[in-house]
Amino acid sequence: xxxxxxxxxxxxxxxxxxxxxxxxxxxxxxxxxxxxxxxxxxxxxxxxxxxxxxxxxxxxxxxxxxxxxxxxxxxxxxxxxxxxxxxxxxxxxxxxxxxxxxxxxxxxxxxxxxxxxxxxxxxxxxxxxxxxxxxxxxxxxxxxxxxxxxxxxxxxxxxxxxxxxxxxxxxxxxxxxxxxxxxxxxxxxxxxxxxxxxxxxxxxxxxxxxxxxxxxxxxxxxxxxxxxxxxxxxxxxxxxxxxxxxxxxxxxxxxxxxxxxxxxxxxxxxxxxxxxxxxxxxxxxxxxxxxxxxxxxxxxxxxxxxxxxxxxxxxxxxxxxxxxxxxxxxxxxxxxxxxxxxxxxxxxxxxxxxxx
Amino acid sequence: xxxxxxxxxxxxxxxxxxxxxxxxxxxxxxxxxxxxxxxxxxxxxxxxxxxxxxxxxxxxxxxxxxxxxxxxxxxxxxxxxxxxxxxxxxxxxxxxxxxxxxxxxxxxxxxxxxxxxxxxxxxxxxxxxxxxxxxxxxxxxxxxxxxxxxxxxxxxxxxxxxxxxxxxxxxxxxxxxxxxxxxxxxxxxxxxxxxxxxxxxxxxxxxxxxxxxxxxxxxxxxxxxxxxxxxxxxxxxxxxxxxxxxxxxxxxxxxxxxxxxxxxxxxxxxxxxxxxxxxxxxxxxxxxxxxxxxxxxxxxxxxxxxxxxxxxxxxxxxxxxxxxxxx
Numbered sequence: 001x002x003x004x005x006x007x008x009x010x011x012x013x014x015x016x017x018x019x020x021x022x023x024x025x026x027x028x029x030x031x032x033x034x035x036x037x038x039x040x041x042x043x044x045x046x047x048x049x050x051x052x053x054x055x056x057x058x059x060x061x062x063x064x065x066x067x068x069x070x071x072x073x074x075x076x077x078x079x080x081x082x083x084x085x086x087x088x089x090x091x092x093x094x095x096x097x098x099x100x101x102x103x104x105x106x107x108x109x110x111x112x113x114x115x116x117x118x119x120x121x122x123x124x125x126x127x128x129x130x131x132x133x134x135x136x137x138x139x140x141x142x143x144x145x146x147x148x149x150x151x152x153x154x155x156x157x158x159x160x161x162x163x164x165x166x167x168x169x170x171x172x173x174x175x176x177x178x179x180x181x182x183x184x185x186x187x188x189x190x191x192x193x194x195x196x197x198x199x200x201x202x203x204x205x206x207x208x209x210x211x212x213x214x215x216x217x218x219x220x221x222x223x224x225x226x227x228x229x230x231x232x233x234x235x236x237x238x239x240x241x242x243x244x245x246x247x248x249x250x251x252x253x254x255x256x257x258x259x260x261x262x263x264x265x266x267x268x269x270x271x272x273x274x275x276x277x278x279x280x281x282x283x284x285x286x287x288x289x290x291x292x293x294x295x296x297x298x299x300x301x302x303x304x305x306x307x308x309x310x311x312x313x314x315x316x317x318x319x320x321x322x323x324x325x326x327x328x329x330x331x332x333x334x335x336x337x338x339x340x341x342x343x344x345x346x347x348x349x350x351x352x353x354x355x356x
Numbered sequence: 357x358x359x360x361x362x363x364x365x366x367x368x369x370x371x372x373x374x375x376x377x378x379x380x381x382x383x384x385x386x387x388x389x390x391x392x393x394x395x396x397x398x399x400x401x402x403x404x405x406x407x408x409x410x411x412x413x414x415x416x417x418x419x420x421x422x423x424x425x426x427x428x429x430x431x432x433x434x435x436x437x438x439x440x441x442x443x444x445x446x447x448x449x450x451x452x453x454x455x456x457x458x459x460x461x462x463x464x465x466x467x468x469x470x471x472x473x474x475x476x477x478x479x480x481x482x483x484x485x486x487x488x489x490x491x492x493x494x495x496x497x498x499x500x501x502x503x504x505x506x507x508x509x510x511x512x513x514x515x516x517x518x519x520x521x522x523x524x525x526x527x528x529x530x531x532x533x534x535x536x537x538x539x540x541x542x543x544x545x546x547x548x549x550x551x552x553x554x555x556x557x558x559x560x561x562x563x564x565x566x567x568x569x570x571x572x573x574x575x576x577x578x579x580x581x582x583x584x585x586x587x588x589x590x591x592x593x594x595x596x597x598x599x600x601x602x603x604x605x606x607x608x609x610x611x612x613x614x615x616x617x618x619x620x621x622x623x624x625x626x627x628x629x630x631x632x633x634x635x636x637x638x639x640x641x642x643x644x645x646x647x648x649x650x651x652x653x654x655x656x657x658x659x660x661x662x663x664x665x666x667x668x669x670x671x672x673x674x675x676x677x678x679x680x681x682x683x
Binding site: 134306322 | 471478482483489622656658
């Protein structure tokens with residue numbers, strides 16, 4: 001086992017990278033590929049958290065023979081501790097529940113994406129951005145005040161899905177988060193290189209041209225929002241599973257919408273690899289600031305390191321937009337076939353032409 | 357009924373006194389709502405002005421409001437004079453912030469024809485920095501003067517104008533609506549009667565054409581950002597007399613400002629003022645009046661303006677300004 005403090009730092013950094021990678025990639029699909037100003041990234045993430053805390057938490061309580069009604073909220077700590085002791089001796093049920101939790105959150109995320117896309121997509125640019133932002137604020141205010149869902153202001157605890165792994169639980173959960181982040185990267189790359197991804201980019205570059213060629217730009221945008229929201233819901237769900245609490249006030253505009261925006265702008269809008277690089281760099285920077293906050297503020301006239309993080313984020317956004325709007329790694333044209341394969345096809349076509 | 361205590365808490369209530377008490381309570385609620393709505397309206401005018409002139413949907417408005425709020429408080433705390441005396445100064449400083457933001461950041465981006473979304477994002481970056489600097493200032497006063505000003509409440513410093521049967525009519529109830537009304541008149545006069553105002557309207561409508569006609573569009577934009585900053589600062593400054601707040605006061609209610617300016621239509625400053633008024637009044641009055649029937653509704657009061665925003669955008673995206681537009 002690694003030494004305590006260092007272990008904590010590594011877990012913190014890796015967890016942040018995992019969650020923000022999924023969030024930023026989901027935003028990249030919507031904003032980078034399709035040019036939808038998604039200022040309501042937190043909506044889907046919160047729905048993912050509700051799916052775990054409010055829905056699957058109750059399913060687990062039912063399995064463990066606990067109450068799912070009023071008592072689930074009122075005596076939440078008791079119910080969840082009973083659930084956890086049930087899950088710790090039933091690894092099969094735990095893993096099944098974990099998979100169910102992820103599937104539910106992805107489905108509900110896609111649904112909320114569709115529900116927000118249908119009315120909002122009639123609008124454009126700033127208007128669309130503000131509408132999506134408002135949807136997020138409405139959902140957050142509602143969840144924060146409506147107790148029966150995830151306990152309102154206090155939130156609810158969520159079951160320890162990998163509780164049977166005892167002392168390796170944190171590591172197992174972390175590996176799971178990383179695995180999900182890698183799969184999301186694969187999905188985002190696959191979309192980027194698929195016909196759908198190319199149509200998305202075409203919508204971004206010229207909506208008129210896409211309509212001339214008989215494609216519905218509306219439909220492409222809806223696909224983008226649905227896929228992006230499903231992914232963001234996964235991030236929200238994983239965050240909730242790892243931290244074992246589901247609370248509406250965690251899902252702030254800053255952490256769940258604006259930070260992913262800053263990351264994709266830094267990395268390069270539309271470039272998955274660039275976004276990944278930005279997430280890794282900035283997550284490490286943020287974790288370092290929060291870990292060494294006392295040392296840093298000691299050097300800098302007692303300025304609290306929390307504010308330094310805001311200054312850093314603000315500077316990154318301003319400098320990138322002003323001096324390098326294409327980001328660290330600019331988007332490149334994607335080729336669906338490898339160079340060798342293209343050469344081969346070219347030779348064959350030339351050969352056919354020569355023989356005819 | 358007869359057992360209930362009355363206004364001064366000693367005598368028993370007659371039905372007339374009960375009625376009077378109810379009316380006074382209602383009056384205070386209406387006046388607070390009106391003051392709040394007027395303050396909101398001033399901020400909405402700022403957002404609308406910046407959007408119409410430079411196509412920037414200003415996220416930094418949030419921290420500019422917070423700065424107005426805190427500067428007023430700090431000046432008051434340093435001198436112990438009435439906060440009203442320092443409102444013009446605080447407002448002016450935030451107005452200069454507006455100019456600085458334009459000159460340092462926005463000008464270059466407008467020059468390279470950045471998209472609306474890029475402009476929005478860059479003001480978000482500015483907002484983070486202004487927010488951080490404000491908090492550093494707050495910490496500075498903590499370390500050097502031992503002022504604990506993480507949350508600030510000087511509502512009680514607001515002088516009472518009249519007191520009717522133990523119900524105080526505060527100065528802000530009168531000042532805020534009058535200031536909003538004055539600004540409405542001044543902006544109208546400025547935009548229709550003065551050369552600069554007409555130049556501003558011309559550059560908003562067609563920047564290329566107006567620059568051909570010899571209008572310095574850049575200077576007009578600086579002026580727009582100055583006025584935008586002034587209004588944001590004034591809005592925050594007046595808020596000190598109405599509610600308690602921390603450095604997040606601007607970002608807590610920024611969505612209300614957005615809602616007001618979009619309900620107003622984002623096209624004319626007057627529309628923005630009216631939109632803010634409408635949103636503010638509906639948030640306060642509607643939730644108060646409905647809360648007697650549904651007590652739980654008060655916690656959800658933020659949902660009312662947001663729903664108004666979404667409804668306006670979906671049903672009539674041109675907002676209030678679209679209704680009165682000259683054909």
